[in-house]
Amino acid sequence: MTTADSHNGRRLTARGAKTRARIVAAATDLMYIKGVGATTLDDVLAASGVSKSQLYHHFDGKDALVRAVIDHVGERVIERERAALGHVSTIRGLRRWRDALVQNNALRHGAYGCALGSLASEVSDHDALARQALSRLFTEWQELLAGVLRRLQDGGALPPEASIDQLATGLMAALQGGYMLAQTAHDVTPMATAIDMALAHIESLSKG
């Protein structure tokens, strides 16, 4: 799944893979907390304890490192969401998914937002490859939501004319926008409100 080392076309030794993973883990934490723009390669060197030559052995520069972070975060988020949404087929199940996300974000007063959404709001326009990678990951995540909505529809909880893709995208936007509002306000309330309002709309369709 990772492509970041393909530029030199070599296979990593076990030790090389470990070093690379250490760099990516340090960069992921820094970019999550400080933001992509504010994170320098020097910060990553200091936090990971690797040498400059080791870092450049694995990554051409910051863009390559950012792409590796996107792959890493994306894999984690999609795995978490697949576990949370893969078998949900009721509005109640969807609310439990919402509760877990809000609860986790509340632990930090919403300070850092969605790991994937923060990357998306910062890196989008200067790096087309990063943008495309993010776009694929969000499509995959939305597809998991669409799966839930389709199961609701199959079970009769949503009318046949409801546009599943549109609702899934709308729900994802409410979730991401909610994370961003919470992050700015240092308060998880607007995130909870945004998702609740979106879910209330989806639920109201069944009573239409």
Place this chain on the structure above:
Amino acid sequence: MRTHFAEVLARESACLAGVTDGAKLAGWRRRVVEEIMTPLSPYASALRQTGDIPERADFLDRWRELIAETVDRLLQSGATGDTHSFSGQTRRADVDAQKTAVLILAALHGGSTLSQITEDPWPLNAALDLALAPFAAAEDNSPARTGTSSPIGSMNP
């Protein structure tokens, strides 16, 4: 305050004040989508999750207030202006202006991020369709549409 924040607030304050019905709300929405999809526009810059947090928090609070005032005005005028559809009234009375404004702002924010990574206004529009759904329902209840196949229309004598 940063210029793009001030610029967006000035324009939103002027435009939202003129939104008095569903058609004007649709006009506001079309313009905002266009602004957000224009790279480097004040709207696109203001919705980036970068820069000073207190400044952005203040900007988002004030924009949300402007949206909430508009939503409130639309709900009031809808509830008093249309005596035909009782169920339309209760439906609108259920809508909380402050919470609806939070969802609209979240839809603009999250939708713009999704639209920027896909370089396509579709996600932003899908987000706004969901957030503005109470007003689509309000439009369906307008006198011009009663008597059509809508369930509320068919309830009228």
